[in-house]
Amino acid sequence: MDVDKIRQDFPMLRGIKMQGKPLIYFDNAATSLKPQCVLDAILDYYRNFNANSHRGDYDIAHHVDVLFEETREKIAGFINANANEIVFTANTSMGLNMVAYGLMPKIKEGDEILLSEAEHASNLLPWFKVAEEKKAIIRYIPLTKEGRLTVENLKKSLSPRTKIVSLAHVSNVLGYILDVKSFAKEIHKTQALFVVDGAQSVPHMKIDVQDLDCDFLCFSGHKMLAPTGIGVLYGKYDLLCDMEPLMSGGGMNTHFNMCGKVGLQNPPLRFEAGTPNIEGVVGFYAAIDYLNAIGMENIDKRERALKKYAIQELQQCENVILYNKESESGIVTFNIKGVFSQDAGSYFNSKGICVRTGLHCAKILTDFLKTDGTVRASFAFYNTEAEIDTFVEACRNGGNFLDAFFDDK
């Protein structure tokens, strides 16, 4: 992989400065940077074939329809699904909400929904709502000492009353990769459905939903080079057919009359009421092409290497507390000894380095980690070892965090 060449494709990596320093972007778990080809694709849509989808009989509208469905096929290919199993959403949160509310009619009083303490708010709060409405019970699969989920603990937590198991493929705080395939095998020995939050996995590794055998998988475009506001809900076709749409309106019905009788479209259109995010879809198309050209296996390998290098270097800093040395993906969660995470965040800002601080929307996990908050550096394939060196040097001097306010250099 020619990282120098790749970096030329990203306008944000060509001379942008922050606090007078060259920008080092280590907040990829929040959102990725976008390559020029994605920006060009969005502009191309508005400049050359601006039209609504599924609406017009004229050429440019037809072109939008073709591109829209081609993108669906492209994404299906990307995760080895069928195109009719790909529902466009706004983001992962929306996808998870669509599944939770869509499955709600099937949940009864006393049914159990199985989650984990490491989940992001997006994969907890919709289920809390379902549990509240249906008087269902939320249970948590215990984490191991280091914060992992194991099949063993899953087995102990599954019961005849378990209706849903919903888990992140990769934890957005600790970066552990869930063994989705083994989990699916175990879960499918029961009646339960397996929902996977793929926000932190799909952008970083090769995904094959048929091999993994999860029932639903939600992810966001903006974490994988596409614009914000576009995401995907994958569901096994039969399950989608059996699911209620969260939103109603134009484009999702076949017919309706004055008595309120509504005929529903088949999936995926059933779940796509209203004018979709067309620029998002068009940008997603370009993003998938870009990722495919590099190859997800290569991206995965490169990001694991960056993580490994960062850990190796950070372990030599006595003032750095690492929370996830052993995890595989490109997420490093840490604290500088004696420095509140957000103070560290400003300090890194003053060095031109973007990191995330606080609870990372996984507010239950802080109890597990026994800290008020952490700093998270998350890498993407376009990051470099040299950037990590600058970052590690900043960590080494992190005790002087008030430099952010008083250093004149």
Add this chain to the structure above:
Amino acid sequence: MRFSMTNEMMREIIMDHYGNPRNKKETDNSEYQTIFMDSVSCIDKIYIQALVKNDVLIDVLWHGVGCAISTASTSIMTELLKGKTTKQAQYILDQYLKMIHEEPFDESVLDEAIVFMNTSRQPARIKCATIGWNGMEKILNGNKKDR
């Protein structure tokens, strides 16, 4: 009484208040007004408690969790406002917020609080330097409305 404070002195004052925050305790005395300030974007959770009698801030307390900037700025605020009339307190508060937002301000009333004059260098931290002060403002304004 203008004196020039070096950066080193300002750092020390912040670290001192961060390490030994003043007036940091919780009371269940119902005569105190309590305001809870938390933030969507950060993990600070700060409670301000004030005892106001005859338009005088008899006591100002705080407790909660915060970063160095929110802890030190709230600690300094409680010291500065304790014993002041609500009118004086409002004036000090206005000057502080003007300083934070880089507007002309009267530094004669801010004492140690001027250590936060550089906050605008890190715009994302303005909310930390003002969280306690905004809480106090709510108490003062609520006080006005009651009469």
